[in-house]
Amino acid sequence: MTKARTLYDILQVSATAEPAMIKAAHVLLSRRLEASGDNAALRLLNDAFATLNDPTLRAAYDERIADHVAERVTLPPVAKPSTAGSPIWSRALMIAAALVVGYVAAAIWHQRALTQMVLEHQAALAEKQAELTRFNIEQAERRQASSQERYVTLQEQRAQERQAQQEARELAALRNRLDRESSDYLRSKSREEQQREREAQRRVEQERAARAAEAQRNAMLAERRLAEEKRELERLYRENYPQYR
Numbered sequence: 001m002t003k004a005r006t007l008y009d010i011l012q013v014s015a016t017a018e019p020a021m022i023k024a025a026h027v028l029l030s031r032r033l034e035a036s037g038d039n040a041a042l043r044l045l046n047d048a049f050a051t052l053n054d055p056t057l058r059a060a061y062d063e064r065i066a067d068h069v070a071e072r073v074t075l076p077p078v079a080k081p082s083t084a085g086s087p088i089w090s091r092a093l094m095i096a097a098a099l100v101v102g103y104v105a106a107a108i109w110h111q112r113a114l115t116q117m118v119l120e121h122q123a124a125l126a127e128k129q130a131e132l133t134r135f136n137i138e139q140a141e142r143r144q145a146s147s148q149e150r151y152v153t154l155q156e157q158r159a160q161e162r163q164a165q166q167e168a169r170e171l172a173a174l175r176n177r178l179d180r181e182s183s184d185y186l187r188s189k190s191r192e193e194q195q196r197e198r199e200a201q202r203r204v205e206q207e208r209a210a211r212a213a214e215a216q217r218n219a220m221l222a223e224r225r226l227a228e229e230k231r232e233l234e235r236l237y238r239e240n241y242p243q244y245r
Helices: 007-011 019-036 039-053 055-072 088-240
Strands: none
Touching: 007 019, 007 039, 019 039, 039 055
């Protein structure tokens, strides 16, 4: 008689397996089934895990299994005693004991296989963790090298910026100095022109004053001559015309 598969058989664990063992078995088997592409077996595996992962559903399922096993191992009707051979109930008990022993042996084998799978999985995880660590170290070294390169490039850029700023300051200082010199030259030239204008104006005023003084002297001389001539005429008139004195 073929034994019916249980949800524990689908997950390849024993009926007394811990929840952590059930989860580990589900992870391993689901990865294998996903790799093989067996979607039907994967759905069956997920259904079994959904039932056994829930404590309430698992307890109800264990009760159904216990009832089913009890029905299957119920002793058959008592037959007439036979003098030859062992009693029927003794043979049924032996068969039940053999089934229990076989089930326990299968459970132990499944437990060992699952432990081996867990160990292999842990070894694979350790190897991947080592690879990840090496990858992280390489990435850190690359980032450090890139950061060093960026730092050197940034220092060069800052040095160039400082040099450009220094050149700009020197150019601005030169421009300011040239502007001051140009402004001083323009002010000096303006002062010189103003001085020349004042000097020319002063000379013009002096010439005007000299001309005015000379004209005044000439006028005074003319008036003096005119007065002298008038006095001379009056003298001559008195001398020549005494009757009109």
